[in-house]
Each structure stands twice: as structure tokens, then as C-alpha cells.
Amino acid sequence: MKAIQMFETGGPEVLRLVDVPVPAPGPKEALIKIEACGVNFIDTYFREGRYPAPLPYTLGQEAAGIVEEVGSEVTTVKVGDKVAWCGVPGTYAEYAVAPADRLVHVPDGLSSQQAAAAMLQGMTAHYLAQTTYVIHAGDTVLVHAGAGGVGLLLTQMAKRLGAWVITTVSTEEKAELSRAAGADEVIFYNQEPFEVAVRRITEGVGVPVVYDSVGKTTFEQSLKCLAPLGMMVLYGASSGAVPPFDLIRLSQMGSLFVTRPTLKDYIGPRKYLEWRAADVLGWIDEGALKLRMEYSYPLADAAEAHRALEGRKTTGKVLLIP
The missing domain is CATH 3.40.50.720 (NAD(P)-binding Rossmann-like Domain)
Structure with missing residues (x-):
């Protein structure tokens, strides 16, 4: 499969499109064919080395797609389900594995692109407004x-x-x-x-x-x-x-x-992940929360997506499409 990896830290030029094996899910994991993945500032922090990561490193922490295989102990999702997740490294790729307890089901009315655009930024906005400072x-x-x-x-x-x-x-x-x-x-x-x-x-x-x-x-x-x-x-x-x-x-x-604050601490227990994801995805499905996602790049153009994000040339969400 194709994936975007970095073998050293630095500017967008360190991002490379490489061939790597399709990962195999563990007993409590699922393998997902990624249909869209989100690009976020936290990805640039890992790329720069501001946040340490083992090299080579596959960037990305947010995606949505279709479950292709599940581990032996997984009961919450099944093959064919459309799911989304965030906070799990390795989503700048055609396939990824994720713990089943980090996956949420995507409502039928939403596309994988909408779900990938909503997870990290939507749940961040949710905890900021609902928990960190209660508006x-x-x-x-x-x-x-x-x-x-x-x-x-x-x-x-x-x-x-x-x-x-x-x-x-x-x-x-x-x-x-x-x-x-x-x-x-x-x-x-x-x-x-x-x-x-x-x-x-x-x-x-x-x-x-x-x-x-x-x-x-x-x-x-x-x-x-x-x-x-x-x-x-x-x-x-x-x-x-x-x-x-x-x-x-x-x-x-x-x-x-x-x-x-950081999102991982606000969605740590499963009940908080479910609450925030259900609110965000539900509001989008109802039309009560509007997404802006006009900036989509092929997976191979991840470096260009980073340049656009860091250059403040984008508004709303930036996506990569494998």
C-alpha cells in the first residue's frame, strides 16, 4: 500500500510517498481502508520534530473509511462498517489499523470525507465549548x-x-x-x-x-x-x-x-469519545453544524497540503484522499 512517511524531521520536503506492507490488525483492532484522512497542525509538529516520534514515521491521526478486517476479540464493529477515528497515528495511508474502542460509526447520511473532516477539529471545538470553559x-x-x-x-x-x-x-x-x-x-x-x-x-x-x-x-x-x-x-x-x-x-x-488542553485527555474514556462524536457527527447530519472542506489533496501531495496549511492559505478543513 502507499503511505506518507518521514525519515527525518524538517520542512514539508521530508514527506515521502512510499510502499509499505498492509498492516494486520491485532485481536482488539480493525483494519480500515481509508477513504479520507485529515491534515492538522499537530501533524506539522511531528514533522518538525517539535513532538518526538520514532523514525520512519507515518503521519496523520484522523481518518474515515470502511472496515476490511477485524481482530478476534472485536465485537463493536464488523467488516463493511463505515467508521471514523482520531488520535491514532498512521492515517496518511491507504490502510490503517486502529483499536476498535477508538472507532465510531459514521451516520448513513455522512460521507467519509465529512466524517474525517469532523473528528479531530469537531471534537476539539466540542470540548473547548462544553468542558474546558463551559460557555x-x-x-x-x-x-x-x-x-x-x-x-x-x-x-x-x-x-x-x-x-x-x-x-x-x-x-x-x-x-x-x-x-x-x-x-x-x-x-x-x-x-x-x-x-x-x-x-x-x-x-x-x-x-x-x-x-x-x-x-x-x-x-x-x-x-x-x-x-x-x-x-x-x-x-x-x-x-x-x-x-x-x-x-x-x-x-x-x-x-x-x-x-x-489536548483532545486525547477529553476523549480518553470511551463514554466521552461517544458523547463528543455523537454530538458532532449528529449535528452535521442534521445540518445544524456546517463543515467547510474545500481543500482536498491526493495522498501523494501531502507536502503541498502542509505548505498550504502552514502558509495560512486554507480555511476550514484540509483533507488527503488516498
């Missing part, structure tokens, strides 16, 4: 990268919960997408400091939560956007890692909270 009706929230995959979904979920949503974007095209997702206020971060804009919009009060996937270039201003007792939710670092931070500053800025 309540009337809250004003700040969402960075408002036209990105998580940003668009998080905006929609925040609106479902009754929030007033402020987003940051870089272009008018992205602003239009963010507004279409429900953003009430859109800030062009390249035209004015977003901290100034947030303070103006909130009449100096600030916001109770900032959802920040950018990291290094936004962290300091994001803290200054928070009201006393506010929470800084740093769930990504597309601009680089945040430098070391003296925690005493949190008390000086209003007894603030900072958290660095």
Missing part, C-alpha cells in the same frame, strides 16, 4: 483563527450555547467566512492590536475566555483581553511555542487561569 448564554468569547477549521466549528457551537462571539482573521474573505459561521464581531489582527479592539468592543470589561490556537504571537495580547478571573485556553501553537511564563503575572492581571 453560558450571554458570555462574550474571543476565538482566534476564526476562519480555521476549529475556529469555524467553535464559533457555531458557541452561538448554539448563546454566546456573543468575537473572532480574529487576516483577510476580508476569511472575515466573511467567520461571519457566516455566526461571529458577531470580526477583528483584523493585521490592522490593529486585537487587544485594543476587544477592549473597545467590550467597553473595557474584557472577555471571560480566549480560545487561542496561535500561541507565540498572540499569547501576551490574549491575556490582556481577559476580564478578572478569565481563562486563557491555549489549545495550539501555529505560530510557535509560547516562551517561559512567570505565573505570578496571573495574579497581577486579575487572578487569571491558563490551561493547555
Whole structure:
């Protein structure tokens, strides 16, 4: 089968299309023929070496497809089922194995492309809005990268919960997408400091939560956007890692909270995976949650997909199609 592997860390050029054996499922695993796999910033962190991985390494942690074989102890899925999963390495490939307890069934009304586009970013948006900081009706929230995959979904979920949503974007095209997702206020971060804009919009009060996937270039201003007792939710670092931070500053800025969550901890127990996946896939199936997935690349063009993602040339979800 074909797979995208890296034999060294570095830029997109280290990604290579190679032939590897089709993996065999263990007793508690399933073999899936992948129909679509998601491209996410976490993949670039592994490629760069920011997150360590054994080499050679097959990238990708999110996909959807059809079950081709199941292990001897698997009872939750069967051959022919359409399933989706995330958080299991090795999805930039034509086939992959995954633990059966990490697989969720895809509703009949959804394609594998929709399911692959929804799992990681959709469940990330879900835990951000429903658990890390529980959004309540009337809250004003700040969402960075408002036209990105998580940003668009998080905006929609925040609106479902009754929030007033402020987003940051870089272009008018992205602003239009963010507004279409429900953003009430859109800030062009390249035209004015977003901290100034947030303070103006909130009449100096600030916001109770900032959802920040950018990291290094936004962290300091994001803290200054928070009201006393506010929470800084740093769930990504597309601009680089945040430098070391003296925690005493949190008390000086209003007894603030900072958290660095990751999806795997919010879907660890099976019941939480089922809850989040059922909500996300169900809302999409009902038409209540809109996906944007106009950027699809052949598996062989994974390097180009990474360049587009890192160059902020994409909006919504980026997919690879084996």
C-alpha cells in the first residue's frame, strides 16, 4: 500500500510517498481502508520534530473509511462498517489499523470525507465549548483563527450555547467566512492590536475566555483581553511555542487561569469519545453544524497540503484522499 512517511524531521520536503506492507490488525483492532484522512497542525509538529516520534514515521491521526478486517476479540464493529477515528497515528495511508474502542460509526447520511473532516477539529471545538470553559448564554468569547477549521466549528457551537462571539482573521474573505459561521464581531489582527479592539468592543470589561490556537504571537495580547478571573485556553501553537511564563503575572492581571488542553485527555474514556462524536457527527447530519472542506489533496501531495496549511492559505478543513 502507499503511505506518507518521514525519515527525518524538517520542512514539508521530508514527506515521502512510499510502499509499505498492509498492516494486520491485532485481536482488539480493525483494519480500515481509508477513504479520507485529515491534515492538522499537530501533524506539522511531528514533522518538525517539535513532538518526538520514532523514525520512519507515518503521519496523520484522523481518518474515515470502511472496515476490511477485524481482530478476534472485536465485537463493536464488523467488516463493511463505515467508521471514523482520531488520535491514532498512521492515517496518511491507504490502510490503517486502529483499536476498535477508538472507532465510531459514521451516520448513513455522512460521507467519509465529512466524517474525517469532523473528528479531530469537531471534537476539539466540542470540548473547548462544553468542558474546558463551559460557555453560558450571554458570555462574550474571543476565538482566534476564526476562519480555521476549529475556529469555524467553535464559533457555531458557541452561538448554539448563546454566546456573543468575537473572532480574529487576516483577510476580508476569511472575515466573511467567520461571519457566516455566526461571529458577531470580526477583528483584523493585521490592522490593529486585537487587544485594543476587544477592549473597545467590550467597553473595557474584557472577555471571560480566549480560545487561542496561535500561541507565540498572540499569547501576551490574549491575556490582556481577559476580564478578572478569565481563562486563557491555549489549545495550539501555529505560530510557535509560547516562551517561559512567570505565573505570578496571573495574579497581577486579575487572578487569571491558563490551561493547555489536548483532545486525547477529553476523549480518553470511551463514554466521552461517544458523547463528543455523537454530538458532532449528529449535528452535521442534521445540518445544524456546517463543515467547510474545500481543500482536498491526493495522498501523494501531502507536502503541498502542509505548505498550504502552514502558509495560512486554507480555511476550514484540509483533507488527503488516498
